[in-house]
Amino acid sequence: MAARSQPFSLRRSANPRFALSNVREESWESVNAQSASMGPESPLFPRSTTGDDPVRSIQNVADRVVLEMEAFCVLVDQWRERLKTLPKEDSQDARYDATIQLLEELHQIATVKASDLKGEHHARSGAFSKSWLDRIQRVEDRALRGSSVATSTWGDGTEVASLDPDSDLDKWQAEANTWELLRAIVDLEFQKPDEETKEQYRRARPINQFTPDAELWTTFNICDDSAREKKVILEWLERCARNGQTDFESIVERLEERAGGSGTWSHGWLHTREKIKHSKRNQSFGASFSFNTIVARNDAAQNLITELDPDAPSRQGKNLDKQDEHYERSMWLALYEALRRGMPWTEIRQWCTERNEGWRAASLGVAQELDRDSTRLNLSGSSTGALWRRMCYAASQTQSADKYERAVYGLLAGDVKSVEAVGHSFDDALYAHFNALLLQSFETWLEEEYPDRFEATMLQQFPRPILVSDRDDGKSDSIRVVNILVKDPKTAQEARKPLKVVQSSFLTHDFELLAAQVGLALAIKAQREGKGALIPVPQNPELLDDFFVPVSEDWDAVRVVVHAYIVYKELGLPIKPSRQVYIENTIAGYIDFLRSIEKFELIPTYATFLPTERQEEVLGIVLVEMKDEAKQLQMAELIGAAGIEIDLILSNQYIHAARMLGINLEDVECIKRFPIxxxxxxxxxxxxxxxxxxxxxxxxxxxxxxxxxxxxxxxxxxxxxxxxxxxxxxxxxxxxxxxxxxxxxxxxxxxxxxxxxxxxxxxxxxxxxxxxxxxxxxxxxxxxxxxxxxxTTPSGEPPxxxxxxxxxxxxxxxxxxxxxxxxxxxxxxxxxxxxxxxxxxxxxxxxxxxxxxxxxxxxxxxxxxxxxxxxxxxxxxxxxxxxxxxxxxxxxxxxxxxxxxxxxxxxxxxxxxxxxxxxxxxxxxxxxxxxxxxxxxxxxxxxxxxxxxxxxxxxxxxxxxxxxxxxxxxxxxxxxxxxxxxxxxxxxxxxxxxxxxxxxxxxxxxxxxxxxxx
Incomplete structure (x- = not known):
């Protein structure tokens, strides 16, 4: 229905922003008031109570959800107002900056809330999540059992996910990670160098025999878009690990405590060394102390090594003392976590040196004289470090080594299986795959672009890691990796969590598919519930993939999808026209959810992201459900402030109500008689x-x-x-x-x-x-x-x-x-x-x-x-x-x-x-x-x-x-x-x-x- 010229228009505030903020003033002031009353730590949300009243706890959760939605809506309103004030000249860059600011503000809400909840969790339960307490306990238990051979089961057969799905903290942290990933993907997309830029870089820095290996790595990252994306994803996964419930310092402190105190960590295999010395003193004079000498452990179940060089346990096939085994496993666990969290090489080297473990730093390639803070890749040695990586791969396959030791060398080599063996989450598995893909793609690039710097014939003598996703099926590496993990029983459950599905859509550049599938799922559900007019199922719909259904059932995830779509749409990221109607259903579904919790004042903001005709339909259907007159007037003001014409909305609402009543709008047959x-x-x-x-x-x-x-x-x-x-x-x-x-x-x-x-x-x-x-x-x-x-009534002057x-x-x-x-x-x-x-x-x-x-x-x-x-x-x-x-x-x-x-x-x-x-x-x-x-x-x-x-x-x-x-x-x-x-x-x-x-x-x-x- 086309808009037409009318004698008068809906009354509006001269300043829409002022009107909008006035309408929401009461609810938003309550947000600030509650936050301020709880202290400066959280400017947006109140702290949760620590009481035992279950009703209050449930109410607190509900209040936090509502406050979060209000906060997001206010940020979107402010962003829209900023866009209106931008000058026409250079508006594209300014709009990009404003949208990035919105994205950062959305991320900040989740980050602040996660930080506050983390502080409460630490005050209540200590610095460790249940998952980390279990992992540290298993390190100690394995040492006490005297077994140094690690199994290949996922996380020792314990829980797959490190996150409790019912934990507020984990949900907020997962959301913060999701917004951070979107920001990384957006930056990657908009800061991508074009082919001309790449060629200019190559001409300015030609590669020859004297070019430093580090320059090769830089050129590779500039010229290979896929490699640069993998590197960005790895860095994001490292930040996710750092931002988890348990920080690295707390892990090390607990490991040192279980190993006998921090003082013992600077003396290496102290207990094994003392046993060897004691055995030597007890030998008869002149007897030799050799490989065959038996040095029994206290439990007499296994023999100790007779030499103290680092590879003695694997070379001799013997063991360390129980406490030293615990120390050894703890060291490798700490080093794995340092690498997994992206700790700079200088800090890793310093950490090892402080504990008199310089040889470990050397074995990891940390001790080389090379600027390594930007990458963990060892570029020294033959074929730009390729030979060294194959040696690391061989070390990762040593079955007698501890699983964390094998995982450390697996990370350095680009192996997947040895790293997956110690993983405890979907993110850990992603990290193993993308790390392997990045290292392999670098070697492939070297071999193809600069074969003189890559001795392929010599390297064929040493096996290299075999990637699970190493096949050419026409799909991107990201899609192959996600598909593998979704089907893998060890990761499938966590991979299907709503926010993990959203993150996967960013990784695979399939966000439009996700948003469309969520819209389809919401439409099918609405049809079952009799809400088909609000969220209709399109004609000849796409097939619904069950993988996306959990997202449609989690309104926090739907909120993330809706706001991510707002960012996508504004930045002009690709969205197929055929999927637009499905994505509109996602927004309509979120609007219906806001209606169901009676947050009517938030609805006009999101309706503006629908096409005009769909706006009228959705708002018309929503308005008819409102019964409170004060809220009706408030909604009318908000609709006007949002720049939406209300007449056609009103027409659509009574048309919807008539349809719900079963009245045929096109052709109605009148009854023959109304009996009186x-x-x-x-x-x-x-x-x-x-x-x-x-x-x-x-x-x-x-x-x-x-x-x-x-x-x-x-x-x-x-x-x-x-x-x-x-x-x-x-x-x-x-x-x-x-x-x-x-x-x-x-x-x-x-x-x-x-x-x-x-x-x-x-x-x-x-x-x-x-x-x-x-x-x-x-x-x-x-x-x-x-x-x-x-x-008739008497009148004054004639008309x-x-x-x-x-x-x-x-x-x-x-x-x-x-x-x-x-x-x-x-x-x-x-x-x-x-x-x-x-x-x-x-x-x-x-x-x-x-x-x-x-x-x-x-x-x-x-x-x-x-x-x-x-x-x-x-x-x-x-x-x-x-x-x-x-x-x-x-x-x-x-x-x-x-x-x-x-x-x-x-x-x-x-x-x-x-x-x-x-x-x-x-x-x-x-x-x-x-x-x-x-x-x-x-x-x-x-x-x-x-x-x-x-x-x-x-x-x-x-x-x-x-x-x-x-x-x-x-x-x-x-x-x-x-x-x-x-x-x-x-x-x-x-x-x-x-x-x-x-x-x-x-x-x-x-x-x-x-x-x-x-």
Whole structure:
């Protein structure tokens, strides 16, 4: 639906940013107030309580989720405002900088929260996660068992993931890691050197035999986009490890403590050395101390080594003392963690030196004179370090070595299996694969680009690591690695965690697939829950991959996806048009979630990222669910501040409500009859208002939804034509489908008079009911809707030509709505009359003859007559759209016959108590039905096949009038006889004058008076 020029627009703040912040002021101030009250550590969120109340704990979690969503929304609002203020010149770079700032702010929220929770965790449980406590305990247990041969099971067969999925801390840290990865990928994408830049670099720094090996590595990273990406991912994984629950210093401190204290770590294999010395002292004089000398351990189960060089255990096949074995395993575990966390080589070398373990630094290649802080790659030696890496690979395959020792050399060699053996998480497995891929791709690049620096023939003598993902299947390395880990039983469970799935989509550059699949999953779920209108399943949808379903079931993950999409969209990262509708479903799903937790004020911000048509649909559906008037007005202000036109949104919401009600919007077939009367003889002229025709006290939810949708037009500024188009359409469809109660509810909640006053001021300069206008006195007695059919009120100055034109236009646009409401009110009056009849049935006989009772009957009948008056003229005949004339004729056919018959029955019933003068109304009804200008009334009876009922009812009314007159004459005769019997003088019976019994059109009852003289 295209927007069109309108006389006025929705009221908005001159400064949208100011308006937006004002609307959210209360909720956002509460965020800051709670945060400030808990101390300076967390500027955004309050600390969690440490009490034991489970209800409070659950509430705290819920509050944190809401605060987080509010914080994200505020940042997005601020970002959008920054974009609006950017100068047009150089706007592309400025928009990029503003979007990166948004990304950093989103990351900061998660980082600050994770840091606060980490501090609380340390205060409560110490610096160690459960996973790390288990790992350190296993190091000690293995040493005590005296086994130095590591198994190849994943994490010693313990839990696969190092993160507790139910831990707030782990979730926040995982989210912080996710935002950091997105930032790294964005930087990688936008800072990628083009081919010209690469060529310029090659020409400026040509490679020759004198080029340092480090320069080769730099050139490789500049010229190979895939290698640079792997390096960035490895650095991100190292930061993730550093930011975990347990820091490196705490690990070393605990290992030293378990090994006997920090002092023992500077003396190497202290206990084994003392045992060897003791054995030598106990030997007989002159005996040699050799390989075959037996030095037993305390447990006598195994023999100790007889020499103290580093490779003695593997060379001799013997063991260290128990405590030294624990020390050895602890050292290798610490070194593995140092490498896994990306500790600079200088720090690793210093750490080893402080513990008199310089030989370990040398064996790792740390001691070489080379700037190694930017990479762990050893470039010295033959073939730019390739030979040395093969030696490390051989060391990683030594089965007698400790598994952490093998893992350390596996990292240096680019092996996967030896490193995976000590992994405890999906991230550890990713690190093993990407590390291996990077080292292998470097050697491949050397061999292809600079074969003189790579002695392939010599290196063939030594095996190199075989990569699990080393195959050419047309997929990128990242996709192959993720696919392997998703299928691997050791990592599959963690790989399917929502935020891991999101991270994997960044790694594989398939975020658009993720966002689309989440949207599809949400649509399928919405369809099952009856929300298909809000989140529809597209025609011929893609197949849903179960891998993405967990993301759609975790609203924290959906929030991350939505905000990541905002960044993607703004930065212009590739998104296929065919997947756009699916991604829109993801945003719509998040909006629906905000609706479900009643955070309506956040919704307009995210609606702005939908196309205009989808905006109108989604907001229209969401608005109809709002019931609180204050929140409705707040939402209207936010929608305006977001720059979204509200008229089409309002139209979409009542269209949605109508669809939910099952109403066909395109072509509706009207009911044949709306039953109001039941057959009745006697005083009701053959047709009495049915006892089953009652008004419900409460509407069904689907009808209530439609009524609420229309109330929006009354509560907020909207255009006259759009308002009355919606009202007319809804009332018409409700009446056509027989949903009278809903139509009446709309009529009562949004009466025409008040609606006209609310919407007329922008056009006429004042509030007014446009059908209340001055008219000649004789016209005010009885008026048809052709002339207004509304009570007139005196006016001051006559309207100007412009105002008369506007009045005609406004009347034309709203007349049908008024008449549909008049129909509803008339039928309601009939239902109330039946209730009045039922009250009469409960009265005593003597109560029916009092003046007060007769007066009340007259008043009730007058109320009914006033309500019925509009139906007795040209109701629903001023139809501008020729295609709708037949439809409104069907409405008249369905409702008017029963309504008029019921009205005539009510008149006849009332005459029994008030006298024959009341039957003037029945005679007037007969005249109206016979009048040529009211042919549509007769046609309604003819079309409905009810003309016989009408004639019969009018005839029975005449008979009832005759009976009433006869009864009154008999009553007078009886009174006269009583006077004569009492000796009183007989009264002179005067001729009754028909002039006192004429209706407004001159009708008289004299012909039915049996006492009237001829």
């Amino acid at each position: 009367v039941e057959n009745s003889v006697g005083r009701w002229a053959g047709a009495r208002i049915s006892s089953t025709f009652t008004l419900p006290s409460k509407l069904p939810e689907d009808e209530e939804r439609l009524a609420r949708s229309l109330e929006w037009f009354f509560k907020i500024p909207s255009y006259w034509d759009a308002t009355f188009l919606a009202m007319t359409f809804s009332l018409r469809q409700l009446l056509c489908t027989g949903r009278f109660a809903a139509a009446l509810a709309v009529t009562k909640r949004i009466p025409f008079k008040q609606l006209s006053k609310a919407k007329s001021a922008p056009y006429l300069g004042r509030e007014m009911d446009i059908f209340e206008e001055t008219a000649p006195a004789e016209d005010t007695l009885r008026r048809s809707t052709r002339h207004g059919s509304r009570p 100007s030509k412009r105002e008369r034109f506007l009045l005609r236009m406004l009347k034309a646009q709203s007349r049908t709505c008024l008449e549909l409401q008049q129909l509803c009110l008339a039928i309601e009056a009939l239902a109330k009359w039946r209730e009045f009849e039922d009250q009469i049935a409960q009265l005593k006989e003597e109560d029916l003859t009092t003046k007060d009772f007769r007066r009340r009957v007259q008043e009730e009948l007058e109320t009914l007559s006033t309500a019925m008056e509009p139906l007795l003229h040209d109701l629903l005949t001023h139809i501008e759209d020729e295609s709708e004339v037949e439809l409104y004729a069907s409405i008249r056919q369905a409702y008017l016959p029963d309504a008029i018959l019921a009205y005539n029955g009510a008149i006849t019933f009332a005459a029994d108590f008030t006298g024959p003068e009341t039957m003037l109304k029945s005679l007037a009804l007969t005249n109206l039905l016979a009048a040529e200008e009211n042919a549509q009334l007769t046609n309604a009876f003819l079309s409905a096949g009810r003309m016989t009922d009408l004639v019969s009812s009018l005839a029975l009314s005449s008979q009832q009038l005759l009976r009433v007159n006869q009864r009154m004459a008999m009553a007078e005769d009886m009174l006269e006889k009583e006077r004569v019997a009492q000796g009183k003088t007989p009264r002179i019976r005067r001729k009754k004058s028909g002039l006192k019994k004429r209706g407004w059109m001159g009708e008289s009852l004299d012909i039915w008076d049996p006492n009237k003289a001829s």
